[in-house]
Amino acid sequence: MRQTFRLFCCILFLCPCLSTLTGNEIEDTEEYFRLDYSIAAMPVGEGHPDGILPFFHSADNGFVNVILRDPDFEQISDLLQSCVRVYTRDPRVEEVQPVFGEVVASESSLMFIPRFPLSSGVEYYIECAPFIASAETWRSKTYTENFYYTLQLPEENLEPTATVSAVYPSRSELPENLLKFYIHFSHPMSVGKVYDYIHLIDEEGKEVELPFLELGEELWDYDSQRLTLLFDPGRIKTGLVPNIQEGLALHAGRSYTLKIDGDWEDAQGQPMIDGFEKVFGVTTGDTVSPNPYNWKKTWPSAGTKEPIVLTFPESLDEALLQRVLIVQNKYTQIMNGTVKVSDHETRWEFTPSVNWQPGKYRLEIETILEDVAGNSIARPFELEKTESENYRAGPEVVHLNFEIQ
């Protein structure tokens, strides 16, 4: 449950005043400024001309003796770095490295600027190390014990918003050699421990052990809203040890539930509104490549924006359907338009952004297009070696030519 502010600063305000110092160690007081201080913490970007909006923490009981007449802040920069430190654990109790950040001085303040935004919910320990610097030598002397303050950013009171918005393949009958699921979320999700929240449950309510390929590098899209969940290919591939020992994760004739836990946090640290379940039955394995020449095609008429419609005898990979088919005119220029995938990924439509003109066109299809069992147009998921040479030299794209009249 972490809410991270975009930018957050802790500030020591140092108010110069030529008052009498009480410490016995100090002599020659006119060489020094005594600087009373307060600690302030403020989110940047609200109100202040520099984007700083201070709110003050207690300033009752301490002061930092710093600097001097006509301070040259650049010269004392190193000294200032040790003046304020911020920790995530109590440095008086355990050895802990300070938070990365920089102490910056101006005429009236010292500011600790953390290198990364502070996180809400984390208790920060602010250590102020008072010192006195001689105007002549810039040499520091300890004046008092360190002061400590704690600071905790209020947790934002966020409501859960994330849900599972779609799972592909969307149909409820899937082959036992199913290769992957795409899980779409309504909001960006937290990454790093996805396999803790995803379960495959058999019809007796028992969890299938390790059905998925648990990669440290999780297969997300850019926005962390779509996760690609691969079934363990070792269990699918004929004759590999996992295949022999454990067999397929899915068995034909049975039904399973893909279960996503609702306590999976989104990127804001909030759990989902609810968990998600997809119940599906399992059919025998699919080992045949999709063949574009077996697809049903409906071509549009000139002067309209009718869609091109392809229908497939089986569900194909939803993500690839969105991406690997393009329409070209006779000059092989790519036609702009929108793609719609429907009917459990057995139907692909392309609606052009301008009316069709009479002439010759072609659909270009990358042969990486797969069905849900990883059989691509180029080659089945696994091949008998005796066949393999026939497939290796296959084309990267195939074309379906059509003419609009």
Add this chain to the structure above:
Amino acid sequence: MKIITIRSICVMVASLMLASLSQAAHHGNASKKGSVELSSSGSLAFGPEGVLFLADQKNARILAIKTGDTKVANRGGTYKINDIDAKVAAALGTSPDQILISDVVVNPTSRNVYMSVSRGKGADAQAVILTVNAKGKIDLFDLSNVSYSEAIIPNAPEDKITGEGRRASNKRMSVVTDMSYVNEQLVVAGLSNEEFASTLRAIPYPFKKVNAGASIEIYHGNHGKYETHSPVRTFVPFDIGGDVHVVAAYTCTPLVTFPLSDLKPKAHVMGKTIAELGNRNRPLDMVVYSKAGSNYLLMANSARGIMKVEAMSLDSFDGIVAKVPNQEIAGVPYKTIEDWTGIMQLDLLDPENALVLQQKEGGSMNLMSIGLP
């Protein structure tokens, strides 16, 4: 994590083969100086003269950063840092559950240790490179003014991207599962979040203005009968019989070898299966090293201790051609070093020690140096 391990091999084989890889139009940039804004920090690898390769997969690029960390050291320090994830979190000003350590590598020149870390777990997580010394002091590697160059890894065929909904919401991304520099090229194993076909890219370094790279389809023979695409989880260049080979562990568990010279543009490389991990056991990381005149391969995996293989056995092993009996690991002779458990990341610290990122029960991480077996 492996480049140090094969430096001597690199010298032996020099600049042959992939000089001709200058097709495959991947854009790249000449070296420049300035601030590097990372969108993500994934795999790391060191190249020559302190060059750190870094996979920024959200930006679909690999950066080559001149660290300037070139002072030669023959030995690394003694690392025994408990709860490194908590210490990293403290330095980054957040809680340990917000830290992901993607990779840990040793600069083979200076023996300094670099970590690839995400701070935060959402889409707005910050990517950072940290260094850590043997005393446990963690520093931010400053990317605000560095000399660097980059190689772009194509995601969707970008020249075909069109507007108005056509591919406008392209969700395809490749993750880099491992990288290694050998023979003036960076070899990069990638896995797509869409099509299953896997690639090994060999990208000549220094990256050229129009960067060259070759995408190679990887297959593996499955007990002589079947062949399949296989994404590479981790790999290491390795000298077998005097030639540089790639020893690659697949996500589906076979361990295969193929000559580096097989990596030609548009090639379909078929590996020789030399071992297979048992079920519930995933390859995680590998290094090679020399000891007492022999070369060894060390592989971390998810279920057992570290697996140690002598190079000589790879040279003479014919490959698995029959069904594997019902055992944990089949193929080349190997030793299991049971003490090394929970090893997530593995690199050579110096000629006598490995550096490991070890996950303890309960999930916390230790960064340790351990004498090579």
